[in-house]
Amino acid sequence: MSITEQRPIISKLEQQELRRLLAENRRIDGRSPLQYRNISVQLGYVEKAEGSALVELGNTKVLAAVKIGIAVPFADTPNEGILIVNAELVPLASPTFEPGPPSEESISLSRYVDRSIRESKSIDLSSLCIVPGRSVYSLYVDLYILDYDGNLIDASVIASVNALGITNMPRYVVEGQAIKKTDEYFKLELKDHPVSLTYAFLDDKYVVDPCLSEEYASDFTVSMTVKSDDRFCAIQKNGGGMISPRRVIELLDRSVELGKELRTVAYRQLTSGNG
Amino acid sequence: MGEKIVLFSEDGKRSDGRGLDELRPIRIKVGVLSNAQGSAYIEQGKNKILAAVYGPKEALPKHISLPDRCILRCRYHMAPFSTTERKSPAPSRREIELSMVLRNALEPLVMTSLFPRTVIDIFIEVLQADGGTRCAGLTAAVLALADAGIPLRGLAAACAVGKADGKIVVDLNDLEDKYGEADMPVAYNPTLDGITLLQMDGIMSKEEVEQALSLAITATQKMHKMQVDALRERFSVQRREV
Amino acid sequence: MRSNEQQRQRPIVVPGEYVGDSRFHIPGLNVYRLSDRMLATTVGLVRTEGKRVDVVALKSFYQPKVGDLVVGIVKEPGTAGWTVDINSPFLAFLPLSEYPEKRIRLSRDSIGRILEAGTVLIGLIKDASIFSSPVLTLKGKGLGVVSNGFLLSITASKVPRLIGKKGSMLSTIEKGANVKLTVGQNGRLIVHSEDLNVVMKVKEVIGMIEKESHVYGLTERVEALLAGRRP
Numbered sequence: 001m002s003i004t005e006q007r008p009i010i011s012k013l014e015q016q017e018l019r020r021l022l023a024e025n026r027r028i029d030g031r032s033p034l035q036y037r038n039i040s041v042q043l044g045y046v047e048k049a050e051g052s053a054l055v056e057l058g059n060t061k062v063l064a065a066v067k068i069g070i071a072v073p074f075a076d077t078p079n080e081g082i083l084i085v086n087a088e089l090v091p092l093a094s095p096t097f098e099p100g101p102p103s104e105e106s107i108s109l110s111r112y113v114d115r116s117i118r119e120s121k122s123i124d125l126s127s128l129c130i131v132p133g134r135s136v137y138s139l140y141v142d143l144y145i146l147d148y149d150g151n152l153i154d155a156s157v158i159a160s161v162n163a164l165g166i167t168n169m170p171r172y173v174v175e176g177q178a179i180k181k182t183d184e185y186f187k188l189e190l191k192d193h194p195v196s197l198t199y200a201f202l203d204d205k206y207v208v209d210p211c212l213s214e215e216y217a218s219d220f221t222v223s224m225t226v227k228s229d230d231r232f233c234a235i236q237k238n239g240g241g242m243i244s245p246r247r248v249i250e251l252l253d254r255s256v257e258l259g260k261e262l263r264t265v266a267y268r269q270l271t272s273g274n275g
Numbered sequence: 276m277g278e279k280i281v282l283f284s285e286d287g288k289r290s291d292g293r294g295l296d297e298l299r300p301i302r303i304k305v306g307v308l309s310n311a312q313g314s315a316y317i318e319q320g321k322n323k324i325l326a327a328v329y330g331p332k333e334a335l336p337k338h339i340s341l342p343d344r345c346i347l348r349c350r351y352h353m354a355p356f357s358t359t360e361r362k363s364p365a366p367s368r369r370e371i372e373l374s375m376v377l378r379n380a381l382e383p384l385v386m387t388s389l390f391p392r393t394v395i396d397i398f399i400e401v402l403q404a405d406g407g408t409r410c411a412g413l414t415a416a417v418l419a420l421a422d423a424g425i426p427l428r429g430l431a432a433a434c435a436v437g438k439a440d441g442k443i444v445v446d447l448n449d450l451e452d453k454y455g456e457a458d459m460p461v462a463y464n465p466t467l468d469g470i471t472l473l474q475m476d477g478i479m480s481k482e483e484v485e486q487a488l489s490l491a492i493t494a495t496q497k498m499h500k501m502q503v504d505a506l507r508e509r510f511s512v513q514r515r516e517v
Numbered sequence: 518m519r520s521n522e523q524q525r526q527r528p529i530v531v532p533g534e535y536v537g538d539s540r541f542h543i544p545g546l547n548v549y550r551l552s553d554r555m556l557a558t559t560v561g562l563v564r565t566e567g568k569r570v571d572v573v574a575l576k577s578f579y580q581p582k583v584g585d586l587v588v589g590i591v592k593e594p595g596t597a598g599w600t601v602d603i604n605s606p607f608l609a610f611l612p613l614s615e616y617p618e619k620r621i622r623l624s625r626d627s628i629g630r631i632l633e634a635g636t637v638l639i640g641l642i643k644d645a646s647i648f649s650s651p652v653l654t655l656k657g658k659g660l661g662v663v664s665n666g667f668l669l670s671i672t673a674s675k676v677p678r679l680i681g682k683k684g685s686m687l688s689t690i691e692k693g694a695n696v697k698l699t700v701g702q703n704g705r706l707i708v709h710s711e712d713l714n715v716v717m718k719v720k721e722v723i724g725m726i727e728k729e730s731h732v733y734g735l736t737e738r739v740e741a742l743l744a745g746r747r748p
Contacts, residue, residue: 001348006339108375119478227478233476233477235484236473240471242383242464249488312578331606333608393607421532421559424559426559427533430531466533507531511526512731
């Protein structure tokens with residue numbers, strides 16, 4: 001059962017401050033409404049993983065690690081590799097994260113990141129088949145949320161794509177009935193560089209890349225993932241509240257525009273060949 | 276595998292004979308369960324979905340309650356026999372996500388501040404799935420809330436729009452849902468011109484999303500009329516002549 | 518056979534439906550304002566009294582108000598009184614001090630023995646707010662435990678219709694069925710009778726009021742039903 005969430009109480013004064021600032025197109029951390037926080041990306045942070053990236057978006061820290069294995073394909077896609085995204089809201093990151101089975105928040109986050117990667121066709125899963133119907137590559141993308149200062153979705157998409165972008169795939173050879181791992185590696189081909197843009201709505205105003213207090217004070221958020229060719233591959237409204245169709249269309253325009261900028265910054269190391 | 280799935284016939288009709296902006300046949304009935312405070316049933320295509328509402332009642336255990344408003348608990352669940360392959364009755368990650376998405380879509384409709392410290396339970400049970408179950412489930416759940424006498428800002432109906440074989444279509448069926456390029460469920464409240472549920476997966480350009488959105492608004496407005504009729508039907512008196 | 522006039526139904530509004538212009542009217546029960554528009558929040562019938570526009574819900578749940586007479590069912594005896602189900606979101610509390618017996622010796626009479634779980638009682642809402650459990654009292658005329666009779670229910674919003682203007686509908690039923698009724702505002706009523714036939718008749722009338730309160734000519738049909746004519 002999904003239960004109305006208990007948000008941490010933010011003081012009336014902070015709520016007022018956020019809204020009064022926003023009325024003047026200003027934000028609590030000095031940004032303008034459509035300004036992203038600084039992004040830092042550290043590629044290959046976990047050496048034991050075939051691909052990894054530590055992303056800091058302001059104070060939000062997300063570590064994405066890719067582990068490669070082989071698996072039996074799903075019955076309905078016998079020629080395709082398996083992609084699984086899992087998000088851990090690690091308890092050390094926030095007093096609101098609790099140990100235990102995945103919360104709906106973490107499930108919703110990982111499903112959104114999964115859609116952003118899968119639907120953008122960033123990975124050609126059909127190239128990850130070893131023996132049709134029997135053996136395919138499995139790509140596990142594990143997202144570790146290490147510090148939570150809002151906007152987990154965008155940070156997680158950036159971390160996942162960066163980690164996949166430097167993933168080295170072990171080469172397997174088929175020997176009779178057996179499948180053997182070799183010492184050789186090949187680079188996983190990244191076909192797209194999707195970015196997600198999340199907007200938080202406070203009354204009739206909105207900001208991109210909300211920090212935690214903006215997220216808590218907001219009525220709802222909308223996330224949109226844009227591909228390199230400016231097409232959309234995932235959209236999701238999170239939280240209660242209503243948005244007018246006019247506003248949705250406005251966000252589409254914003255996302256195309258802001259997506260270009262964000263993509264350059266977020267994937268600079270991948271595209272400059274340092275990966 | 277490998278054979279091409281045909282989503283459109285040669286005359287441009289969809290696999291089930293519909294036009295691009297045509298809804299599947301919809302049948303709605305309100306007040307179908309005896310124990311629930313409110314209930315509704317919807318058939319949309321081959322979807323068969325029940326929704327029930329219990330409450331408002333005291334929110335227990337106390338720590339889940341909110342001092343200034345009522346909370347909602349929502350469960351979207353698919354019966355094991357609702358799909359071709361048997362589905363495990365345990366809630367899947369998809370069902371957990373959809374329960375949340377549906378709760379978020381219903382919450383802005385309910386005047387929650389009228390009933391602090393209480394809870395309203397909403398159960399959506401998919402008996403047969405045919406694509407677009409979250410939308411049909413929402414359309415029914417809104418009616419179950421209204422049937423329960425819970426004050427609402429207005430009704431909302433939901434419909435999936437999307438892209439199949441390059442064409443923008445309304446109310447995707449199972450086939451279009453599985454093999455189409457994009458799927459975008461939308462719930463819309465015409466009273467407040469507000470979208471309460473918005474998701475999209477698959478690939479669409481900005482123009483295509485805009486076009487799909489406008490088709491969704493038109494479709495949900497049609498469904499809104501059906502909802503109103505179903506509610507009136509529920510409460511109007513049918514007396515047998517003696 | 519009835520004439521068409523009798524069958525005519527009052528229009529039903531649904532949540533979000535326009536019920537008036539807020540520049541000329543005041544939103545009342547189950548109505549909210551959206552700039553100039555006044556909209557219904559529940560399925561119901563529009564009632565205009567002066568400038569005020571109400572929507573009388575066709576189905577609702579009971580929200581206690583101070584002074585309401587209610588029919589409750591004891592749920593659980595506690596240490597300082599009883600929790601009582603009054604058909605509302607919250608259980609009511611009947612403190613020991615509101616029990617009419619003068620002297621209760623707790624050492625000998627455990628609270629559970631004074632009023633067992635399941636006991637039906639007629640009480641008055643002494644204290645109620647949307648933020649706390651309502652408090653009941655049994656002190657007062659006509660209040661107390663009900664040990665004989667039958668318990669029936671009707672949706673809470675129809676109670677005013679069941680009672681009627683100045684009690685007219687209630688007295689019509691009482692006279693017609695030759696029985697005494699106690700109607701709780703919480704949608705529960707007691708038929709003070711031992712006669713099963715009487716109860717069945719009252720039940721039928723209640724069912725009619727619940728389903729057909731928005732069809733014109735209700736009083737006539739109730740009278741006909743009580744007189745044994747098929748309406």
